Amino acid sequence: MPDQASSPAADPARPASGFPPSPWRIGVDVGGTFTDLVLRGAEGGLQVFKVPSVPGDPSQGVLAALEKVAQAAGLGVAQLLGGCELFVHGSTVATNTILERKGAKVGLLTTAGFRDSLEIRRGLRENMWDHRAPFPDVLVPRYLRLPVGGRLDETGAELAPLSAADVAAAAETFAADGVEAVAIALLNAYVNPAHEEAAEAALRGRADAPAWISRSAAVSPVMGEYERSSTVVVNAYVAPKVVAYLTALQDRLHQLGLRHPVLLIQSNGGAVSVDQAAERPVNLVLSGPAAGVGALQLYGAAAGTGDLIAMEIGGTSCDVTLMGEGRVPVTDELVIDGYHLATPSVEIHTVGAGGGTLAWVDAGGMLHVGPQGAGADPGPACYGLGGERPTVTDAQLLLGRLRPGAYAGGSLSLDLALAERAIRTHVAEPLGLEPAAAAVGMIRLLEQRLLHAVERISIERGHDPARFTLVAAGGAGPMHGATVGRALGCRRVYIPRAAGAFCAVGMLHADLRQDFLKVFFADLDRIPAAELESAFAPLEREAAAALEAEGFDAGRRQLGRTLDLRYRGQHWSIQVPLGDAAFDPATVRADFEAEHRRQFGHVQPDGALEITGLRVTGQGLLARLPLPDPAPAEAPPAAAERRRVFIDDRHGWQEVAVHAGAGLRPGHVLEGPLLVEEATTTLFAGPGDRLEVDAADNYLLHIGGGAA
Structure with missing residues (x-):
């Protein structure tokens, strides 16, 4: 990847007067309702554009947004892309592939005796009191979960060799049944991937080999066998559709004039190239919402605080992210529609609460708001695109908080009469209320849902929301920020001027990032510093090589170390970042105990601490753009x-x-x-x-x- 900081614009054409000068950086966020495009010029000027999303083909929304930008700039799309030095994309394709069950037909190779682990899960339920809710369908039916002989022990030593005959028999079954992607998840592969590598080589050596093969040790080298299996299966399930979409989009953009690789936002909040994302597309399931990390870093610097809670409300959902002391927590425990993924992801809590959230009255006369939404098609009733059911946007319009007429940059128009009719028919009359009173109830229920969402990621994580600045973002966030902030006890609410394109703005401030981890057990107080250094070294070499392949030399990359720690006998570990200073067990213990006390309210004085894993985060540092320096006010504000x-x-x-x-x-x-x-x-x-x-x-x- 070329150095984005120094790449000249490819086209000398001048944009229209008032349009930011090139070279440009472009961030595109495809949401459930709108596709947001943010363009920032060489001098920091920002332009925001919105077009309706096209759920059937997200790339159409991307290309439509580029057409709109080019028109505003007075240029052709080729000239616009020719002057672009950085193109970052956040896509919901991976997530929607899971939610809509439109992924590949997957076959699974698993160790003999563990064929049903994927279906048994861990025997745990998200709600321990709900014993009736069914688990989601297993993505690989039992007849395609095929056991193979061979066994490694917990240290990676071979107890029995891999059965080549079993692998060959499974390959024949997969070929006969039209399997499109194969996941390989063998016991203890996280310690020694030799058997998985041999199975992959055997599959690829066949003429009828499937195009997509994923190994658990390469996708998610974690100790939990179920989590590792679930993650690699989802990776195989989404790979054909996600990679095909991303490759086709990048090829199309290159044909139109883009000279640099397209970057994608990953679940960890960092960016990655299409080529590297193609190896682990499961890491893109939070692509889009995770870009909020870059936005929080930008707006935290502007607000003068590292303690922020972002409440990003779009047309379909609300994504809540917490930044404490300038750091957004990253977890390996991600659940998407009931499927467990062990992949580094920023902690985001999402609820179905947005401008397009539907209101309805049940048979018992109870008002509900969400979680269902109107989506981009047909959208809220007031859009006039065929929607007849009332949404939160319709309620805001009826209460005077939104203006009838042009909306979302002129791409839509709001019709007050349609909003009033939908609320009257579906909410007010069933409840015996006037439409305005029904609209008030709709807003109140939604804001209660928003309040609980913020409490989930703050109070339930040991944080007092009153000490944070609430960032009200998304197209609908600033409508609810004051009410929710007041209920939380927050004293300040920060509202970006480009709130409606919060994640797209964040994409332009997200460095490239790759995470590498290794299961590693040791006593914190007894391990020699030299042994720990030797254990981290291979991970750091791997991270440096990945960043170098992306075009980042030693001066433009940054490596960070983290320990997974727990008290001996505990089940879950806590991630403790290591600073640049020499390894000091006492300092690490103090940091662990501070985090343990925050999360659980207590510590074990002098308790034995056990290292359970090592992590290395590699970041490719993009050049920072200067922020615009707007002229201050010269006259008192006047209401329009x-x-x-x-x-x-x-x-x-x-x-x-x-x-x-x-x-x-x-x-x-x-x-x-x-x-x-x-x-x-x-x-x-x-x-x-x-x-x-x-x-x-x-x-x-x-x-x-x-x-x-």
């Missing part, structure tokens, strides 16, 4: 209009000031209640709240106590 808006039960309907975001500059301070209309979002502040535009040209809302 006043509009009748429902505030809350205590304050009822009021005429409130409605400001155009384009007219607000750094230094402006406003008192609520008020609305601010931006190109991609609308901000709502309640009575007693104070809104200021900070030096970074974003909004900082100081929560007051005036609203109920």
Whole structure:
């Protein structure tokens, strides 16, 4: 990969006046409702574009967004891409492949005696009190989960050789049944991958070999046999569709003029090239939402704090991410629609709560909001695209918080009459309410759901949300930030001006990242520093080689070490990052105990600490762009209009000031209640709240106590 910091623009064409100069960086986030594109110029200027997503073919949304940008720049798409030095993409293709059960036909090679481990799982339920909810269908039916002879012990020593005859027989079954992808998950392969490598070689050596073969030790070298098997099966399940989509999109962009590789956001919050992602596409299941890490780092610097909670609300869902002391936790425990994945992922809690979330009344007369959504097609009733059921967007429009007419940069139009009819028919009349009262109930239920989502990732993780700044992002986030922040006890809510493209902005600030791990057992207080150094060395060489293959030399890459630690006898481990200083068991113990106390409320004084794993994170550092330096306000802010808006039960309907975001500059301070209309979002502040535009040209809302 070329050095993005120094690559010149390929096309000398000048964009239209007011458009940021090249070379450009482009981030594209394909969501359930909208495809967001963010372009940042060489001098830091930012442009945001939104087009409706195309669920059947996400690439159409990407190309439509590029057409819209090129038109705004007064250039052709080829000229736009020719002047692009960095193109980063976040895609829901991997996630949707799982959710829609549209993956490949997979066969599984497993150690004899462990054929049913994938279906037995661990015998655990997400809700221990719910014994009736069925587990999701196993992605590999039993007749395609084929056992092979051969066995390694827990140290990796061979107890019995791999049965070549069993592998050959399984290959014949797979070929006869039209298996498209094979997953190999053999016992203790995380210690010694020799048997898995031999099985893969035998499969690839056949004329009828499947195109896709995944090994558990290469995809997820963790000790848990079920988690490792589940992860490699999902990798094989999504690979044909995901890799085909990404390869085709990259080829198309190159044909149109892009000169650099397309980068993809992974579940760990970092970027990776298409070529490297193709080896482990399972790492893309949180591609998109995980880009919020880059956005939090950007806005944390602007807000002057490393303690942030992002509440990113789009059309379909709300993604909540916590950053404490400048660090977003990474976990290996990821569950997607009931399937367990042991792959490095930022901790994101997602709930079905967005602008397109549907409201409905059950047979008992109870109002519900979500988790179902209207999606991009047909969308909320007020879009006029055929949707008839009411959504949260319809409720906001009816309550005056959204303006009828052009919406989302002009790509849609909001119809108040359609919103009122949907709410009246499906919510108000069944409940015996007026439409406005029904809309209030819809908003209240959604905000309670949002509150619980933030509490799940803060209070339940040992964090007091009151000490954090809530970042209200996504197209719908700024509408709910003040209410949710007040309920959490937060004193500040930070609202990016480009809130509606939060993840796309984050993509432009995400370094490349690769994670490498190794199961390793040792006593923390007894292991010699030299032995630990020797254990980390192979992982660091692997990380450095991966980054070098991406075009990052030693001066532009950064390696970080982490220990997995637990008290002897515990089941779960805690990740403790190691600094640059020499290894000191006392310092590591202190860091472990601080985290253990935060998570569990106690420590074991002088308890024996056991190392269970080593991790190395390799980052390819992209050059940072200068942030724009907007001119400060020269005159007091003036409202564009006043509009009748429902505030809350205590304050009822009021005429409130409605400001155009384009007219607000750094230094402006406003008192609520008020609305601010931006190109991609609308901000709502309640009575007693104070809104200021900070030096970074974003909004900082100081929560007051005036609203109920």
